[in-house]
Amino acid sequence: MLSPGEAPLIDNLPPDCAILARVDCDRTEDAPLHRHPHGEFYLIRQGHAVSASTKAQWLIPSGQAYWVPPGVIHGGAMKRVSGICAYLSPTFITGQLPDEPAVFSVSPLIASLLERWVGHAAQGASARSIDHHIVALLADEMSRALTKPILLPMPSTDRMRHVMSAWSALCDERVDLTELAFRCGMSRRTFTRKFREETGMSAGKWIETARVIRGCRLMAEGISVTETAFMLGYESVASFFNLCRRNTGMSPSVLAHEL
Numbered sequence: 001m002l003s004p005g006e007a008p009l010i011d012n013l014p015p016d017c018a019i020l021a022r023v024d025c026d027r028t029e030d031a032p033l034h035r036h037p038h039g040e041f042y043l044i045r046q047g048h049a050v051s052a053s054t055k056a057q058w059l060i061p062s063g064q065a066y067w068v069p070p071g072v073i074h075g076g077a078m079k080r081v082s083g084i085c086a087y088l089s090p091t092f093i094t095g096q097l098p099d100e101p102a103v104f105s106v107s108p109l110i111a112s113l114l115e116r117w118v119g120h121a122a123q124g125a126s127a128r129s130i131d132h133h134i135v136a137l138l139a140d141e142m143s144r145a146l147t148k149p150i151l152l153p154m155p156s157t158d159r160m161r162h163v164m165s166a167w168s169a170l171c172d173e174r175v176d177l178t179e180l181a182f183r184c185g186m187s188r189r190t191f192t193r194k195f196r197e198e199t200g201m202s203a204g205k206w207i208e209t210a211r212v213i214r215g216c217r218l219m220a221e222g223i224s225v226t227e228t229a230f231m232l233g234y235e236s237v238a239s240f241f242n243l244c245r246r247n248t249g250m251s252p253s254v255l256a257h258e259l
Helices: 108-121 129-145 158-170 177-183 188-199 203-220 225-231 237-248 252-258
Strands: 019-034 039-052 056-061 064-068 074-088 102-105 150-153
Touching: 019 039, 019 108, 039 108, 039 203, 056 064, 056 203, 074 108, 074 203, 102 129, 108 129, 150 203, 158 177, 158 188, 158 203, 177 188, 177 203, 188 203, 203 225, 203 237, 225 237, 225 252, 237 252
Parallel strands: none
Antiparallel strands: 019 074, 039 056, 039 064, 039 074, 056 150, 064 102
C-alpha cells in the first residue's frame, strides 16, 4: 500500500492563493494515485467519475460531488465529465471540513456556493471574509447531504489488491473464485476468508459490485444496456437488470440516464 511519501505531490494552487475554482466541460482522464497539499471539491453535473484511494474505489454519478482533504492519496477516472472543481488551501479550511473523503448530493445551495467561487477565483485568489462563511455553509450542507456511494473496498494485501484491481478493470466472466484464489497464491477457502477479513465484504458481493461499476462505465461510453449485459458475462438483460436493482435501486436504463 502506498504511503503519503510515495504518492506524487501535485500542487494545483498558484502561489499565495487560497482558492482556485474552474468549470470543466467534457473532461475525460485516467489519473494515477497522487496527492495534493490542498483540499479538492468536485461537483459532477454530467458524466461520472470512478474515484480511488489506496483502500477503495467508488462510483460518483452526476448530481453528486466529492471532497478530498489535503494530503489524501487518491486517483481515478472521468468520462465526459462536466462540472466544477475547486481547490482550497489547508490554512484557509483548517478545522472546517471533514478529514476523510466524502461523497454528497448536490443541493442548489452547494452549486451556488461553488459557482460563486468560479466567478471570483478562476485564476486563483486570496480568501475574503465572505469565503470563510462559504466554507462554513459548505460544511453544513455536506453534513446534511452525505450519500452512500457504490463502494468497492480494496484488499490490503499487495498481491490480492493487485489481482482484484486488474480483474475489476475488465470483469472477465471467465475467471471464477478458484482462479482468482490461484492468482493470489491461495486456496479458494483461504482466499474467501482473507478477502472478507480485508474488505468487510464477501468475494461474491465484491464481484457483483465491481460489475455494476464496470457496467456503468460501459453505458457511459454509449454502449447499450443489452451489449453491456453480455460484455459482463450475463446470459440475459434480466440478470443485469436484477444486478443493478439489487446494488443501486435503479434499472440499467435509469442508471445509464443518471450517468
